[in-house]
Amino acid sequence: MSRRPAAAAVLAIALAMAFAVTACDGGGRPPGPSASTEPSPEPATPVTVPAARVDPPDPSILPDAAAQDIPQRIADGVVPPTNRWYSALAFGEPGLPVFPAPLSVRMLDGGVSLGLTRPVASADVILAPAVDAVSLTIAGASGYGEVVEATPVAVTVALGPVNVTLAQGVPAVGLESTGGAVLTLGTTFAAVDETLATATVDGTEYAVAVARGSIDGDEVSLDPGGSAHVFAVPAGGSARAFAAALGDVPRGAEAGFALGDAATTSVSYGTRPTVVAVPESRAAGLDCGLGTYATIHGSYAVCTASSVTWDVPLVEPSAALDLSQITEAQREQIVAALRADAGEAELPADTYFGSKALYRLATLLAVADALGEDAIAADLHARLAEQLDLWADPDGCRTRAERCFTYDGELRGVVGLATAFGSEAFNDHHFHYGYLLYAAAVAGARDGDLAARIGPVMDLVAEDIAAPGTSDAFPVRRAFDPVAGHSWASGFSPFADGNNQESSSEAVLAHNAVALWAAVRGDLALEESARWMLAAESEAARRLWLAPDLTGLDGYAHGIVAIEWGAKRDYATWFSADPAAMLAIQIIPAHPAAPAYLSAVDPARIVASVEEAWGDATPTQFADYLLMYRALAGPEQREAAWREAVELPTEAIDGAVSRTWLLAWIAAAGSGGTG
Numbered sequence: 001m002s003r004r005p006a007a008a009a010v011l012a013i014a015l016a017m018a019f020a021v022t023a024c025d026g027g028g029r030p031p032g033p034s035a036s037t038e039p040s041p042e043p044a045t046p047v048t049v050p051a052a053r054v055d056p057p058d059p060s061i062l063p064d065a066a067a068q069d070i071p072q073r074i075a076d077g078v079v080p081p082t083n084r085w086y087s088a089l090a091f092g093e094p095g096l097p098v099f100p101a102p103l104s105v106r107m108l109d110g111g112v113s114l115g116l117t118r119p120v121a122s123a124d125v126i127l128a129p130a131v132d133a134v135s136l137t138i139a140g141a142s143g144y145g146e147v148v149e150a151t152p153v154a155v156t157v158a159l160g161p162v163n164v165t166l167a168q169g170v171p172a173v174g175l176e177s178t179g180g181a182v183l184t185l186g187t188t189f190a191a192v193d194e195t196l197a198t199a200t201v202d203g204t205e206y207a208v209a210v211a212r213g214s215i216d217g218d219e220v221s222l223d224p225g226g227s228a229h230v231f232a233v234p235a236g237g238s239a240r241a242f243a244a245a246l247g248d249v250p251r252g253a254e255a256g257f258a259l260g261d262a263a264t265t266s267v268s269y270g271t272r273p274t275v276v277a278v279p280e281s282r283a284a285g286l287d288c289g290l291g292t293y294a295t296i297h298g299s300y301a302v303c304t305a306s307s308v309t310w311d312v313p314l315v316e317p318s319a320a321l322d323l324s325q326i327t328e329a330q331r332e333q334i335v336a337a338l339r340a341d342a343g344e345a346e347l348p349a350d351t352y353f354g355s356k357a358l359y360r361l362a363t364l365l366a367v368a369d370a371l372g373e374d375a376i377a378a379d380l381h382a383r384l385a386e387q388l389d390l391w392a393d394p395d396g397c398r399t400r401a402e403r404c405f406t407y408d409g410e411l412r413g414v415v416g417l418a419t420a421f422g423s424e425a426f427n428d429h430h431f432h433y434g435y436l437l438y439a440a441a442v443a444g445a446r447d448g449d450l451a452a453r454i455g456p457v458m459d460l461v462a463e464d465i466a467a468p469g470t471s472d473a474f475p476v477r478r479a480f481d482p483v484a485g486h487s488w489a490s491g492f493s494p495f496a497d498g499n500n501q502e503s504s505s506e507a508v509l510a511h512n513a514v515a516l517w518a519a520v521r522g523d524l525a526l527e528e529s530a531r532w533m534l535a536a537e538s539e540a541a542r543r544l545w546l547a548p549d550l551t552g553l554d555g556y557a558h559g560i561v562a563i564e565w566g567a568k569r570d571y572a573t574w575f576s577a578d579p580a581a582m583l584a585i586q587i588i589p590a591h592p593a594a595p596a597y598l599s600a601v602d603p604a605r606i607v608a609s610v611e612e613a614w615g616d617a618t619p620t621q622f623a624d625y626l627l628m629y630r631a632l633a634g635p636e637q638r639e640a641a642w643r644e645a646v647e648l649p650t651e652a653i654d655g656a657v658s659r660t661w662l663l664a665w666i667a668a669a670g671s672g673g674t675g
Contacts, residue, residue, distance in 0.1 A: 056471045057459040061394040065408035065415045068424065070492070073146040075158065079470060080411050081150040082426040082491040083479035085499050085566055086166060089157055091492035094144035097130035099498045099566030100166045102277060102293040102300060103232065104130035105173055107144040107157060111137040112164050113186075114173050116204050116232035117567065119296045121555035126296045126569040130496065133201040134230060135186035136175070136220070138162050152482055153267055154253040162222075167250040168483035169308060170269060171277040171293065171300075172231035174249030175222070183220040183228070191215060196243045198233070205233040209243035231275075234302045237291025245290060245304045247274030255482035259528060262311035263535035265482055273306045282310045296569050297544070298551055312485070312539035313600075315508075317515035317531060318592035319362075319442050321668035323370045330667045331371060333646060334660060338367055341658040342376050347387060349402035351416035351423050355435035356656040358387055359589060362442040363661045366592075369446075370664075384443045385450050391436065392454035405457060411491075412474055414464040426491025430465040430479050431503055434510030435656070437462055438591065441516035451520050458517060466514040468529035479507075480533050486540035486564070487533075498566020502574060503585045504541035505594060511537055512593040538597035544569075545586050546609070547601045559609050560586065576621070583613035584622030587629050589656035590665055595632060599669075603633040618644075624653045624662045631669040642666050 074080055074090050081090050088096040089107060097106040105114045115131025141160025149156040154167035161181040165174040175183070189197035189208055197215040198207045208215055212226030220228055229246050233239045250269040258264040269276065277293055278286070283301040290302035326334070342364055348354045361384045368377035387403075390396065396404025402418045413426060414433075421428050440458045444451030467474040479487035487507045488499040501507060511534035518527035543549070545561050548569070556571075562582040563570040573581045587598070598606075610630045613619070619626065627648070631641040645662050653659055 056467060056469070056473065057456065057463050059407040059409075059414065059460055059463075059473050061456055062405055062407040062414065062460065063395070063397050065406035065424075068408075068410070070411075070425075073144060073157075075146050075148040078147055078150060079475045081147060081155065081475065082411060082413070083429075083488050083499070084150065084152065084155070084493075085168060085481055085484070085488060086150075086155045087488075087491065087493035087499060088495070089145075089155060090147045090150070092494045096494065096496060097498065097567075098166065098493075099128075099130075100168055100170070101297070101566075102128075102171060102295045103173070104128075104567065105166055106130060106132070107159070107164075108135060108137070109143060110141040110160070111135055111183075112159070112173065112175075114230060115201075116206075116293070117295070119294055119553065121550075121553040123555065123557040124571040126553050126556050126561075128296045128567050130567065131202075133204060133232075134199070134206050136230070137184045137186075139182040139184070149251060151252060151254050152477060152480060153255055154250055156251050163251070165249045165251045167253045167269060168481065169267060169276050169278065170250050170253070170274065171234070171302065172229040172246065172275060174227065174229055174251070176227045176249050176251070177222040178224065180224045180226065181222045183222070185218040185220065188218045189215060192240060196239060198239045205239065207231055207233055207239035207243060209239075209246055232293075234277075234291030234293050237302060242275055242290055242302070245273065245275045247272045247306065250274060257482075257529070257532040259314070259531060261314070263314055263532050264309060264311050265485070265532070265536060266307055266309040267483055268307040270306055273304045275302060276305050276308055277302050278308055282308060294552065296553075296567070298549060298553070312535050313597075314531070315512075315535050315538045315593055315596045317512050317519070317534060318596075319438070319445070319516050320366045320370060321592055321664050323367070323664060323668055325670065326667040330642075330663070334367065334663045334667065335371060335373060337658070337660040337663055338364065338371070338373060338376060341660045342368070342380055350418040350420040351432040351436075352420040352428070353655065354391075354403060355432050355439070356589070358384060358391075358439035359435040359656055360658055360661075361387070362439040364658060365446075366442055367660050367664050381443060381446060384439060385447065388440055388443055388450065388454050388458075392440075392457040394457050405461065407460070407473075409473075413478065414460050422491070426478075428489050429491075430487055430510035431489065431506040433461050433465050434506060434513045435589070436513075437517045438509065438513035441513060441520050444517070444520040455521060459521065459523075462514050462517055462526065465510060466526065466530055466533065468525045477529065477533065480537075482536070484540065485536045486544065487537065495565070497568050500563055500565045502563045503588060504537070504545040504564075505586050505588055505590075508534065508537045508541055508594065508597070509589060509591045512591060534593065538593075541586065542597050542600055546598070547605055558582075559605060559612065562586070578619065578621065579615060580613045580619035580622045580626060583609055583629070584625040587625040588622075588654065590625055590628045590661070595669065598629060599632045601632075603637070606630065606633040607637060618648070618652070620652060622654065623648055624657060628662060628665045628669075631666040635670070638666060638669050 086098040097104045113132045113135040115133035117128035119128040145157040145159035148158045156165045189199040210228045213222040255267045277300040286303040288301040288303035293300045365380040470476040489501045493499040515530035561569045627641040631638040
């Protein structure tokens with residue numbers, strides 16, 4: 001529903017409603033704290049308050065997934081936090097670090113270690129590896145703890161008598177003890193006063209600040225109900241000022257959103273102000289006099305706030321290119337390609353390549369509809385509907401091992417058969433399911449009966465990657481990190497560099513597809529949540545991957561980033577060392593919502609990125625995506641891209657698209673892009 005009161009008041013309502021419907025992923029604690037009442041930058045108006053959640057879909061219609069032997073450190077009642085920045089705390093080999101910027105933190109056997117990361121740029125990577133500068137051993141604790149609370153923003157790990165809390169955006173490790181505890185520091189700290197002590201380790205000043213407790217050299221004593229914060233003192237700041245600004249340990253920190261003239265994110269850390277670290281671009285309007293940190297994403301300001309709010313441009317969900325202004329010659333070329341591409345094609349069976357094949361059919365169908373090629377459209381729709389009925393049969397996996405879905409009740413998600421790229425471990429679900437949901441939305445919008453038939457299973461597929469609220473069956477927005485503004489792709493994050501995401505564009509596709517599917521199904525809560533993620537992920541794709549600000553990171557030799565990690569930014573891919581792959585994996589599959597943010601990249605930068613990726617000869621893979629990106633750089637580049645696209649060998653065109661889509665995209669780039 002739409003409302004038009006004062007923007008700050010509406011955002012507070014929206015954030016409170018978001019907490020009410022998302023709740024926390026943990027058990028036994030209430031949802032995150034309410035929005036701050038302190039002044040903050042006002043979002044754009046008018047604002048749409050997020051809709052209340054309808055009953056989530058029921059996964060019991062699917063067969064059970066095969067049991068997996070996965071080491072887990074998760075308390076009963078906590079939704080397993082797959083695909084989070086801190087997933088390594090819950091799964092797999094213990095002791096891997098996580099990266100709540102600018103710190104690195106790892107659980108030790110009976111304790112915890114932390115340090116201030118420092119970015120170093122080289123030609124192909126910007127790296128800030130884990131630092132074990134300060135360790136704390138907890139008396140009476142053993143093992144690596146278990147996650148007792150998890151939200152997209154924060155995580156709490158119980159370790160003996162102490163709960164350890166980390167939150168994205170809070171540059172301190174929080175420790176709380178209900179019954180009291182004794183912690184031994186790995187180095188001796190000198191007292192500043194009764195509740196604050198400092199030590200310098202490898203040139204960095206660290207501090208421990210306690211409430212209801214005391215510090216004596218290397219020993220921290222917490223009284224019942226006591227807490228401590230451990231932090232690195234920021235450049236230009238002081239331990240005393242930082243400690244004075246600290247609020248409560250941010251357990252249950254959460255995020256909300258509002259939609260208006262922009263998409264507004266607000267992250268709340270508590271009912272009273274505390275210390276937060278934010279990119280300089282988000283610091284406007286905050287009290288940021290506590291210093292700065294250097295990070296792999298540039299300088300972060302250290303501020304005092306209970307919540308942080310920022311806007312990003314809206315990106316409208318779209319399933320069609322605007323072909324209304326193309327020339328007759330372009331139309332003839334596109335129709336000729338359509339007739340050639342619309343024939344039978346291989347349809348793989350796994351959740352990635354199989355879903356890409358259905359996406360390809362859906363894009364051909366959209367072009368056929370746009371150009372009035374009704375007979376071709378009817379045939380494409382029939383083939384697409386047949387395949388969607390197959391994938392959406394809830395009993396499919398009871399009789400076959402492909403093109404069907406199961407439900408993993410332990411990890412609380414939908415798992416397709418056959419798997420691909422570790423999808424059974426919840427890797428890349430948003431990449432895979434975005435293609436499938438896009439196809440379902442395109443076909444379902446044409447045929448209400450089909451939408452009704454495939455709806456129960458496709459609703460579960462959407463819920464797996466984009467549930468707008470936590471339920472007993474699914475986590476809230478499984479992969480999306482509202483503070484980072486983008487998703488994480490690894491389910492369990494078994495890496496020393498934290499979690500990662502490679503294909504920013506496939507992540508954007510996922511949110512576009514969920515929004516389109518939710519509109520077909522009339523699920524307003526899901527649609528609005530997806531529109532928020534679509535806007536945020538689009539802005540992050542441009543800001544972090546395609547047009548990164550590399551100020552202060554001299555030595556990095558490229559204009560794009562190919563993989564974002566918790567601890568590094570890589571010019572690399574998981575599958576190829578070819579420069580064409582580095583760029584194309586940020587464009588694939590060139591869906592209709594993409595031009596809105598891709599065209600916001602400076603044309604000269606687009607051309608430079610394509611030239612580096614293209615090299616001295618036409619790439620054998622991904623030339624199609626490079627041409628589509630190049631077409632957004634202006635009329636001359638579009639005309640050149642068209643000429644090369646017409647002649648591009650068929651084998652150089654990716655399985656997610658077709659020559660039809662390649663030509664239609666380039667032609668549409670001259671008339672505004674999407675429809």
